[in-house]
Amino acid sequence: MQPVPDWGTLPRMLRDQARRHPDSAVVEDRPMAWLRERAAAVARGLIALGVEPGDRVALWGVNDPYWVIHALGIWDAGAVIVPLSSRFKGIEASGLIAKTGTRVLITGAGPHGSVLADLLPWDVELRHVVVPDDHAVRQAEPLAPARLTAARLLALGESVPVAAAEERALAVRPDDLCEIMSTSGTTGTPKGVMLDHAQVLRGYWDWAEIVTLGANDRYPVIAPFSHGFGLNAGLIACVLRRATMLPIPVFSPDGLMSLISSQRVSILAGPPTLFYRVLDELDRGSWDVSSLRVAICGAASVPPRLIERLAVGVGLERMINAYGLMEGTVVSMTRQGDPIEVIAGTTGRPVPGIEVRIVDDAGKQVPAGERGEVLQRGYGVMRGYWGEPDKTAETVDADGWLHTGDIGVLDAAGNLAIVDRKKELFIVNGFNVSPAEVESLLLREGSLEQAAVVGRPDEVAGEAGWAYVVPRAGVTLDVEGLLAWAKANMAGYKVPRRVIVVDALPVNANGKVDKQALRER
Helix, strand or coil: CCCCCCCCCHHHHHHHHHHHCCCCEEECCEEHHHHHHHHHHHHHHHHHCCCCCCCEEEEECCCCHHHHHHHHHHHHCCCEEEEECCCCCHHHHHHHHHHHCCCEEEECCCHHHCCHHHCCCCCCCCCEEEECCCCCCCCCCCCCCEEEEHHHHHHHHCCCCHHHHHHHHHCCCCCCEEEEEEECCCCCCCEEEEEEHHHHHHHHHHHHHHHCCCCCCEEEECCCCCCHHHHHHHHHHHHHHCCEEEECCCCCHHHHHHHHHHHCCCEEECCHHHHHHHHHHHHHCCCCCCCCCEEEECCCCCCHHHHHHHHHHHCCCEEEEEEEECCCEEEEECCCCCCHHHHHHCCCEECCCEEEEEECCCCCECCCCCCEEEEEEECCCCCEECCCHHHHHHHECCCCCEEEEEEEEECCCCCEEEEEECCCCEEECCEEECHHHHHHHHHCCCCEEEEEEEEEEECCCEEEEEEEEEECCCCCCCHHHHHHHHHHHCCHHHCCCEEEECCCCCECCCCCECHHHHHCC
């Protein structure tokens, strides 16, 4: 494989790309030189606000060019990006803001025209909130953070000398943090995964090399930029390889098909459900998908029939299956020439620089073909969970092995198949959902004594949450009202598909809620 260039950091990478390839279209049809100039202007604005190297800056909004230039501006300022899901409501976002000690929030356009600044609790601990230019700047509470528009941020930045901003950007080191990514856990609250510039650059340079992403590709980024895949394998990978990213604010099957036809899309990434939708649309209409050449499917298993239909019906050169996790970046990928059964049944072999082993409950490595927990070691393993050294030590052992919590099998050729999850997390439309977090949020509604959430198979979303709830004494539970509250206060993928009212939750011999009994109901 071609080694990653000696950039070391994202700001140096952006400058080198803009110097060598200023006219490369990288954000829709906007060139690399434009992106570098806009990012530098945002960085000057952040410096004017008092942002120092290592400070955390949160970014919220749907996928669009605004998100891209502000993300790169955060890195140019030497700061650490804290992406917030555009699906987050105020309670969820303020929790992560407080956990990471973030003092500046940049909020772009949200779904249906919402702006996170209007959803946050008034006492959230922020110094400044940057809102889109077309959003009214108002001060809701005396103690609320100071608001300014994106244009005002740029105007403030004009007071910062260009040379000083360049010095700040070039002072960023490879081992400096660049991201704190939110990931669900079994503790009921999201954890912040710390990744540095060097490991993100290498991980997604190698990912792009295996995918064959290049300067002639047009790549719709459907996964949210707030998600590890959307940010790293979407935004960053496109700048690394000078591919044209097409940010997708809101996904719709017919909208995607129109984009593929009109924009000559060549790379498409998503879960199996995405590709089934593409094929359904293809069956219903006369779409031109001849430009598609590579599909990347991040899933434990891909039905062989899906691969065959894509190869024959679409004419793909390659279908790639891959496995990664927020704490470990890219772990394994299928390769050129792999047969359908390997792509369908495994996530391929570990990427260069990453070791994988399968161990039993005692931590002993098991032979090929046997199930056990997947352990990973190498450059891609996170620097830890922000502010949680004890949880970091529970996840990454003294020898550097990341305990993923996934159950897998390595075959004789070294291909990794993910077959189960040791943790209780379930996945809805590609998003990890923590039952404990959803339970904690539901209990805040006020009418429940207890709540237990489990993942159940779902034909549309892959999995969906079912909530078993016990009402408070004397309360007649309004299930529809509870679901309406959930939709208003938590991301859509966390909202339970079903709510089942019970008199009591089953418990095991240790007095804990017996979720296996709930799954078997």
